[in-house]
Amino acid sequence: MPLSMPLMRRALFAFAILAAAPLLMVRPAAAAQNVAEAFVDENIHKGLDILKDKKLNTVQRRDQFETLLLGLVDVRRIALFTLGQYRRTAPPEDVEAFVGAFKNYATAAYQSYFAKYTNQNLKVIGSTQRNPTDFIVQTQLLEPGSSQQPAEVDFRVRTDAGKPVLVDVAYQGIWLSLAQRDQFVGFLGQNNGNVRTLIAHLSELAVNLGKPAN
Amino acid sequence: MRGLRLVALGLCGLLLAGCAAPSPESLAANDPYEQFNRDALRRNAKIDKYIVIPTVEAYFSLVPEDGRRGVHNFLGNLALPTIFLNDMMQGEVSRAGKSMWRLTVNSTVGLGGFLDPASKMGIPGHGEDFGQTLAVWGVGEGPYLILPLLGPSNPRDAAGLVVDAVINPTNQIRFKQHIWWSGTRQFFTLLDLKGQSYQTIQGIQRSSVDYYSSLRSLYRQIRNEQIRNGRKKGEDLPDF
Numbered sequence: 001m002p003l004s005m006p007l008m009r010r011a012l013f014a015f016a017i018l019a020a021a022p023l024l025m026v027r028p029a030a031a032a033q034n035v036a037e038a039f040v041d042e043n044i045h046k047g048l049d050i051l052k053d054k055k056l057n058t059v060q061r062r063d064q065f066e067t068l069l070l071g072l073v074d075v076r077r078i079a080l081f082t083l084g085q086y087r088r089t090a091p092p093e094d095v096e097a098f099v100g101a102f103k104n105y106a107t108a109a110y111q112s113y114f115a116k117y118t119n120q121n122l123k124v125i126g127s128t129q130r131n132p133t134d135f136i137v138q139t140q141l142l143e144p145g146s147s148q149q150p151a152e153v154d155f156r157v158r159t160d161a162g163k164p165v166l167v168d169v170a171y172q173g174i175w176l177s178l179a180q181r182d183q184f185v186g187f188l189g190q191n192n193g194n195v196r197t198l199i200a201h202l203s204e205l206a207v208n209l210g211k212p213a214n
Numbered sequence: 215m216r217g218l219r220l221v222a223l224g225l226c227g228l229l230l231a232g233c234a235a236p237s238p239e240s241l242a243a244n245d246p247y248e249q250f251n252r253d254a255l256r257r258n259a260k261i262d263k264y265i266v267i268p269t270v271e272a273y274f275s276l277v278p279e280d281g282r283r284g285v286h287n288f289l290g291n292l293a294l295p296t297i298f299l300n301d302m303m304q305g306e307v308s309r310a311g312k313s314m315w316r317l318t319v320n321s322t323v324g325l326g327g328f329l330d331p332a333s334k335m336g337i338p339g340h341g342e343d344f345g346q347t348l349a350v351w352g353v354g355e356g357p358y359l360i361l362p363l364l365g366p367s368n369p370r371d372a373a374g375l376v377v378d379a380v381i382n383p384t385n386q387i388r389f390k391q392h393i394w395w396s397g398t399r400q401f402f403t404l405l406d407l408k409g410q411s412y413q414t415i416q417g418i419q420r421s422s423v424d425y426y427s428s429l430r431s432l433y434r435q436i437r438n439e440q441i442r443n444g445r446k447k448g449e450d451l452p453d454f
Contacts, residue, residue: 143374154448174432183423183427
């Protein structure tokens, strides 16, 4: 079964929403039910205020988003996950360099996408607990004036590092970190497992996405 | 029977590709025909660039948005009998009822399916196909495949395409101009599909480190989500 029309649109929305979704949270009316929902409820909705703050210029908004995101997302954990089996075989210095490149790439991706979703809100509707420190918080993406079914956006929150951190986001069932891991592992498979090649490619992408890599 | 021909073409290519030994990475990704698939994706991209996208652009310039939406609704309505049958084969009686209700409402009030009043009445559409039905019955997906023109698939879903074409009641109605009707429908189905997806594809290409792997991951995740019908969230996620 090839990707059908709504599926392909969903795929792009997935890429875009997965990047911007953490910034679009709104506080639900009901009290949060657990630590993960509270994390999503109490922290991530701040992004919406930044998005809608017309007093900020583009650079201020971008910088505030970056600061907020890096405080909510466990970038290092995600970066190591996306390396797949190459995390174990790559030289440690290459792995560290990759974590830095991944951070730049991820931030650039967020920044290139977030502006598209300023008119949408996310509402927490519940959560499931996979184990004592692993939660899936379910939300709905609400588009004012739309008669379409709200899209489902799920956040994966881990609490085993002393505080809740976001490790993955899914739009309509497509998990961003899984997609990134599959991409990176596929790329490395085509390039003799050379992590430095991936770093160079990520840095190039970060530039193309609108932010120079450091 | 477009689907059947394309699947046959894909399988012929696979026989040739079978001569090359797959890499450990390809085997780990359940993609033993990866090099063949990558070549097929490149060929599809050329066909898209030189034939499909110009045709889509002509379609967009000649047919206004309302007209294109009507065509999209009409084609979706024609697919509803197949969706209904697959709902039933999966034991999804409630969803089958919704499919039948959508078919009834949109075929009548919706002027033969060109309009979609059912969605406004709170009966949104959903997809089902025989590939999903096979998955619900326990059939594994098999290795990843890129089909000519159609793109990402696997043996289970490719077989599902053929079965869906066979069981669709509208394909069983024989009349004098049947071949023209069938060809026109397939042409507009592909046009509609490409018209709604090519900008998406370009977006994924721009933001991907490896477009091929990205497409493979998205396809598998979307299909798994479809098979689960949105249930059992997060059950099969890996640990971080």
